[in-house]
Amino acid sequence: MSPARRPPAAGRDWARTGAPARRxxxxxxxxxxxxxxxxxxxxxxxxxxxxxxxxxxxxxxxxxxxxxxxxxxxxxxxxxxxxFLRRWNPFWEETIRDPSRPLRERLIAFYTDYATAILTYEWIRLFMFAGLKGLDFNTRYLDLLRERVFALIVAQLRDEFGRPPLAERPVTAPEVEAIWSLHAGIFYLGVRKFVYNMPVDDVSAIVAMKVRLFLDGARTVIGVEETAPPASLQRRDR
Incomplete structure (x- = not known):
C-alpha cells in the first residue's frame, strides 16, 4: 500500500503558485x-x-x-x-487655556506636541497631495484649526497683553495672519523633511525658538486696531 500523500507545505504552495496565500x-x-x-x-x-x-x-x-x-x-x-482627525488631541485646547502656566510655556507645550503629531511622512505628504488634487481635506482641517486653536490663542494673547477680549472685538485679519506665521513655520519643517528631503534636527528646540520669536512680535498686532497703510504705499500699489 502506498503511503498517504501529505498536503503541500505552505512554502511549497507559495513556490508553486508564485504568490503567498492570503491571510x-x-x-x-x-x-x-x-x-x-x-x-x-x-x-x-x-x-x-x-x-x-x-x-x-x-x-x-x-x-x-x-x-x-x-x-x-x-x-x-x-x-x-x-x-487628520484621529491625531487631533482634544487636550491641546486645555494646554493652551491652562491658567496655571505662563503663556509662553503653554504655547511651547502645545506646538511641541502638535509638531509630534503632524511632522510625519504620511501627514505632510497627504496634506500636500490633497491640496494639489483639490480635495476638501485642507479646507475642513484648516477650518477646524481656526475654530479650535487660532481663536483660542488670540484670546489668550489678548488677555496676556491686556487687550480687549473677543466678546468686545472679534478676531481681526492681522491677528489670524500672525497665528498663521507661527503655525505655517512649524508645518514647513515637515515640508523640508518629507518633500524636499532636507534634514530637520531638534524639532523641540526649533519650536521653542519660533514661539519666542512669535510672542516678541505679537504685541504689535494682537488686539490693535487695523490702520490703513501710509499714503506713499497706497500710491505705490496703484
Missing part, C-alpha cells in the same frame, strides 16, 4: 489593514494612485477591496479620518 483576517482586521496600507500608498503616490495597485500591495483582489470601501472616495475619506 485569513476578521472583517475589522482586514479593514484596518486596507486603511493602513492606503495611508502609505497615497502618501507615496498621491491621490492619483489607482485602487488596483493598492489591492496588489495588499495581495487582495480589487473587488474585495470594494467590498470594504464601495468607492475610492469612501477610502480617501477614511484616510482623512485616520490621519
Amino acid at each position: 485569513r483576517l476578521s472583517h475589522a482586521q482586514r479593514e484596518e489593514e486596507i486603511v493602513r496600507e492606503a495611508v502609505g500608498f497615497f502618501a507615496e503616490f498621491g491621490f492619483e494612485g489607482q485602487t488596483r495597485e493598492l489591492a496588489k500591495r495588499l495581495n487582495i483582489t480589487q473587488p474585495l477591496l470594494y467590498r470594504y470601501f464601495p468607492t475610492k472616495d469612501a477610502l480617501v475619506e477614511r484616510v482623512y479620518q485616520e490621519v
Whole structure:
C-alpha cells in the first residue's frame, strides 16, 4: 500500500503558485489593514494612485477591496479620518487655556506636541497631495484649526497683553495672519523633511525658538486696531 500523500507545505504552495496565500483576517482586521496600507500608498503616490495597485500591495483582489470601501472616495475619506482627525488631541485646547502656566510655556507645550503629531511622512505628504488634487481635506482641517486653536490663542494673547477680549472685538485679519506665521513655520519643517528631503534636527528646540520669536512680535498686532497703510504705499500699489 502506498503511503498517504501529505498536503503541500505552505512554502511549497507559495513556490508553486508564485504568490503567498492570503491571510485569513476578521472583517475589522482586514479593514484596518486596507486603511493602513492606503495611508502609505497615497502618501507615496498621491491621490492619483489607482485602487488596483493598492489591492496588489495588499495581495487582495480589487473587488474585495470594494467590498470594504464601495468607492475610492469612501477610502480617501477614511484616510482623512485616520490621519487628520484621529491625531487631533482634544487636550491641546486645555494646554493652551491652562491658567496655571505662563503663556509662553503653554504655547511651547502645545506646538511641541502638535509638531509630534503632524511632522510625519504620511501627514505632510497627504496634506500636500490633497491640496494639489483639490480635495476638501485642507479646507475642513484648516477650518477646524481656526475654530479650535487660532481663536483660542488670540484670546489668550489678548488677555496676556491686556487687550480687549473677543466678546468686545472679534478676531481681526492681522491677528489670524500672525497665528498663521507661527503655525505655517512649524508645518514647513515637515515640508523640508518629507518633500524636499532636507534634514530637520531638534524639532523641540526649533519650536521653542519660533514661539519666542512669535510672542516678541505679537504685541504689535494682537488686539490693535487695523490702520490703513501710509499714503506713499497706497500710491505705490496703484
